[in-house]
Amino acid sequence: xxxxxxxxxxxxxxxxxxxxxxxxxxxxxxxxxxxxxxxxxxxxxxxxxxxxxxxxxxxxxxxxxxxxxxxxxxxxxxxxxxxxxxxxxxxxxxxxxxxxxxxxxxxxxxxxxxxxxxxxxxxxxxxxxxxxxxxxxxxxxxxxxxxxxxxxxxxxxxxxxxxxxxxxxxxxxxxxxxxxxxxxxxxxxxxxxxxxxxxxxxxxxxxxxxxxxxxxxxxxxxxxxxxxxxxxxxxxxxxxxxxxxxxxxxxxxxxxxxxxxxxxxxxxxxxxxxxxxxxxxxxxxxxxxxxxxxxxxxxxxxxxxxxxxxxxxxxxxxxxxxxxx
Numbered sequence: 001x002x003x004x005x006x007x008x009x010x011x012x013x014x015x016x017x018x019x020x021x022x023x024x025x026x027x028x029x030x031x032x033x034x035x036x037x038x039x040x041x042x043x044x045x046x047x048x049x050x051x052x053x054x055x056x057x058x059x060x061x062x063x064x065x066x067x068x069x070x071x072x073x074x075x076x077x078x079x080x081x082x083x084x085x086x087x088x089x090x091x092x093x094x095x096x097x098x099x100x101x102x103x104x105x106x107x108x109x110x111x112x113x114x115x116x117x118x119x120x121x122x123x124x125x126x127x128x129x130x131x132x133x134x135x136x137x138x139x140x141x142x143x144x145x146x147x148x149x150x151x152x153x154x155x156x157x158x159x160x161x162x163x164x165x166x167x168x169x170x171x172x173x174x175x176x177x178x179x180x181x182x183x184x185x186x187x188x189x190x191x192x193x194x195x196x197x198x199x200x201x202x203x204x205x206x207x208x209x210x211x212x213x214x215x216x217x218x219x220x221x222x223x224x225x226x227x228x229x230x231x232x233x234x235x236x237x238x239x240x241x242x243x244x245x246x247x248x249x250x251x252x253x254x255x256x257x258x259x260x261x262x263x264x265x266x267x268x269x270x271x272x273x274x275x276x277x278x279x280x281x282x283x284x285x286x287x288x289x290x291x292x293x294x295x296x297x298x299x300x301x302x303x304x305x306x307x308x309x310x311x312x313x314x315x316x317x318x319x320x321x322x323x324x325x
Contacts, residue, residue: 004285012295127165181212230255232293257293
């Protein structure tokens with residue numbers, strides 16, 4: 001039998017109502033940090049249990065302790081502060097970080113929650129970080145004289161966090177860089193920064209890139225020093241696979257996004273299978289990891305469960321029909 005088609009998710013899960021309410025109480029001073037932390041751990045246990053029940057191969061902690069992917073890290077890095085609310089898209093807002101001074105990593109940010117999540121399961125749990133290019137692109141820049149200087153400073157900080165996870169035994173470390181595909185002219189800078197982040201790591205490294213101009217960055221993006229590129233494909237009806245195939249194929253591991261996280265509709269199993277089969281026409285199964293397009297935090301808990309159940313069932317059917325272990 002051939003091997004492959006491992007299943008995973010990109011990172012975030014919808015927060016349960018009790019955790020959302022607790023976060024609001026904490027921000028208004030009506031709940032202690034320790035009380036909030038205990039509820040974050042409870043939600044993490046529930047997310048790990050859900051993924052095991054569904055049969056996922058590589059798990060995540062669900063980002064129950066994070067409000068926003070950039071703000072969370074900015075709150076823990078020296079030299080960064082948080083602004084007021086800024087609109088990101090639709091009716092969604094986040095508190096945009098400000099780079100006010102030299103950025104320095106002081107102590108592990110994600111290590112405690114990763115260790116806790118990994119202690120709950122025998123399956124590997126990914127370490128998940130926001131990449132330096134996205135951290136700078138989604139922040140107000142007040143200190144450094146150039147974007148390059150700021151990105152490379154953030155890269156050193158993110159590297160320290162990645163190294164802490166690596167030394168603790170994380171088998172997979174994901175560095176999210178959604179901003180990369182929106183500024184093709186700075187792809188070389190993003191590649192340089194990723195080289196700093198992944199320097200010397202033993203874990204398999206992944207970068208998540210989504211919703212941008214892949215015509216402009218492919219295949220140059222493959223120079224990024226990571227083992228796997230995790231990409232959104234379902235939202236574009238898998239047309240990106242046509243681009244990759246026309247430009248010589250996809251010679252690296254791919255995180256194959258098969259679930260549209262911006263749609264309430266639960267995909268039919270046959271549609272997900274069709275996307276996987278299309279990838280298998282030119283990418284071997286051992287280089288394909290199947291997951292949603294992006295994080296699931298914008299969906300309801302019921303939608304997230306249903307969509308992942310469809311994804312796992314589609315993979316099971318493809319593996320059975322093709323004799324993939």
